[in-house]
Amino acid sequence: MDPELESPLMPYLRQDRMPHIWCPGCGIGTTVNCFVRALMESGLNLDQVAVVSGIGCTGRVAGYLKLDSFHTTHGRPIPFATGLKLANPGLKVVVYSGDGDLFAIGGNHFVHGARRNMDIMVICVNNYTYGMTGGQAAPTTPLGAVQTTMPFGNFENPFNLPFLADACGAVYVARWTVYHVRQLARAMKEGLAKKGFVFIEALSPCPTLYSRRNRLGDGVDQLKYYKAKSIIKDGADTKEVGLSFQGEIIVGKFVDRERPTWLESMDKHYSSVFGEKYKPYGAAYAKA
């Protein structure tokens, strides 16, 4: 390809793995685009950035990024990332996965990762459904939406993810849609610079399964919906940002605060217990 025409993002992707598996109109690729832009602007040494995914459509992100990348088991990217980060605190560790992976099967790990303030950034692409397995109900499916396992419409209450993250102790919580590419990339850049448990929810269309079953048109129609119904409210009370079927979407940066990370707490505590006999574990990995 003419180098003039090649996307500046390509060097950050495993080009030998293209084409990717995502459907036309899917928003996951858009989030990856935002993430790569955030990486480019972050100033991080990309040899020191690792991405960990679980299973599902978004779980495939790790495999396409030209970074140290780990495609783990269903629901378990957060505990894997916890081990990776603690074994080498010099790494910037990003968990990149879907709503079913992180909040159904992996819900317990999310809760504890945030509680501990583990120093990882969690990006959740929320498409309201299980895409890889054909469109089953997820813990994020809005009330009333049709899914293969809720064929008459979902009657189970969905999670309000920013509220959950906030309540569990995340230090940074933001939500954007794939319509808001600049804001999403900026949130990811801020997240990469932030110490502690960062949570970014990216709403994304699944035209093949979610939209089609609910007669919502294609990917572009969902983007139009995001554009029409999104309201930017930075600092919004996370209690108030729950989602409904094709209803209003509150987006923005909801939480940005400081709390000591798990490792900082351990080092501080052991230094007070053992005095000079204790060599702070994190110090050995601090940037020169």
Added chain:
Amino acid sequence: MTGVHFIDGDQAACEGALAAGCRFVAGYPITPSTEVVERFASRIPLIGGLFIQMEDEIASSIAIQGAVWAGKKVMTVTSGPGLSLMMEHVGFAAITETPCVFVDVQRGGPSTGLPTLPAQSDMMQVKWGSHGDYEPIALSPNSPQECFDLMINAFNLAELYRVPVFFMMDEVVGHMTERVVIPEASAIEVAERRWTGKPPGEYRPYEANDDLVPDMVKAGDGYRIHVTGLTHDERGYPTMHPAGQKKLVERLVGKIRHHRERLVDVRMDGLDDAEVVLVSFGITSRVAGPAMEEARQRGGRVGHLRLVITWPFPSSLLRKLAKHVKAFVVPELNMGQMVLEVERAVAGKAQVISVPHPGGTVHEPEDILQKILEAAR
């Protein structure tokens, strides 16, 4: 810690792991294994390493693998119910070839079973528990001293073959207190990770050496590796074709099966002229000993084969013995698990007599003696 100690098997297992270079443990409390991680949690701050108590055994068994890919030697410690939860990550360790040690201090089951009492009923679970084909390694210590010594072997074997290694203790071995001699560090042989000598660009994460085991790198070294639980090619990239599956799975099982003879670790006593051979492992070997002595005093030609490495099973050795032996007697603290392997290896060439026990305590030597006498008749 060099010197002579009077400690229990759980404590000794922890010291063995530390001596082997283990510097990261993720665990979840469960009787009768908890003392291992309690000791690790109290020892590690001043040694330089980490312990983290995770939210469950699922998390523990994958957190350790994250730590491996950042360069640490690791273990997790559990008992039956926790082991059941860890099974998905036994498979992940097998397919990603992540060296790690799973310590299982066995208790009676099924389910919650007998939390404070012994069993050896997880023997088949560690062999077959995770879905798909793979070959683990398992070791069965029978004393606190062996909890120290064999733990070092367990870590070394994990590094050498890049497989999940199971350390199959039981409640009695874990809680019995005995003399444990810890040698000087210089006298302990510790295997290093098989780091690649190749630079980024030339290195392929799953390109195996002649022994079928690939060399490793870790995150942060500039190799930009991809590691996946999907079937993958030598680059580590997913491959969804029968040919890719064949190549990977044949190598995963082959790296153990081809080295099966090197992985035989047994203790033999009086096998030369034995007519009846006791086959035992772990705590049961210590009950089998007195039964054998008594049988010998009564004139029986009885030998004892103790399995130290239980997986891979030493089939060829059993097959060889079967040519000269009348019967094998297999006591174990389960309803007949490893006896199936003995039967398979012996293939009808000799009689095989199971001495099952549902657990909760150990066998009475008398029960084993009766079976020996029966076999000798």
